[in-house]
Amino acid sequence: MSKQEPIQEMICISCPLGCRLSLYKDEKEELTVTGNKCKRGVVYAEEEFYSPKRVVTCTCRAESMVLPRLPVRTTTALPKEHIDELLKAAYELTVKPPVSCGQVLIEDFNGTGVNLIASMSLARDRAPAR
Numbered sequence: 254m255s256k257q258e259p260i261q262e263m264i265c266i267s268c269p270l271g272c273r274l275s276l277y278k279d280e281k282e283e284l285t286v287t288g289n290k291c292k293r294g295v296v297y298a299e300e301e302f303y304s305p306k307r308v309v310t311c312t313c314r315a316e317s318m319v320l321p322r323l324p325v326r327t328t329t330a331l332p333k334e335h336i337d338e339l340l341k342a343a344y345e346l347t348v349k350p351p352v353s354c355g356q357v358l359i360e361d362f363n364g365t366g367v368n369l370i371a372s373m374s375l376a377r378d379r380a381p382a383r
């Protein structure tokens with residue numbers, strides 16, 4: 254009898270051990286995870302398999318001579334299917350200083366409950382000295 258091939262393999266990133274996980278589906282379509290050293294690996298694998306999410310970091314345009322691109326990030330992990338659209342929205346966004354670190358720039362993106370926030374503060378440009 255040949256050994257069943259995993260349907261997916263991944264590294265658990267829930268702790269620094271980085272277990273190599275293998276995912277299998279039985280005849281009832283139930284998911285089995287091997288390679289995990291603790292239960293968190295199963296939770297990670299199931300979430301990554303059924304509804305992968307990522308924290309998104311990028312930049313958006315700022316009306317600033319000092320920092321023309323402001324670093325921004327999502328408050329929590331965003332479902333992967335919304336990432337391209339969020340990056341597009343962030344690319345089209347122009348923020349006007351002053352901006353505070355943590356300030357919400359896009360609220361509840363696509364109804365996901367995830368906000369896009371400023372990763373740093375940005376002051377208004379100073380008027381040039383005369």
Ligand code: SF4
Nearest residue numbers: 265268271272291294
């Ligand atoms: S399965 Fe457990 S021990 Fe292994 S990387 Fe994930 S959290 Fe760490």
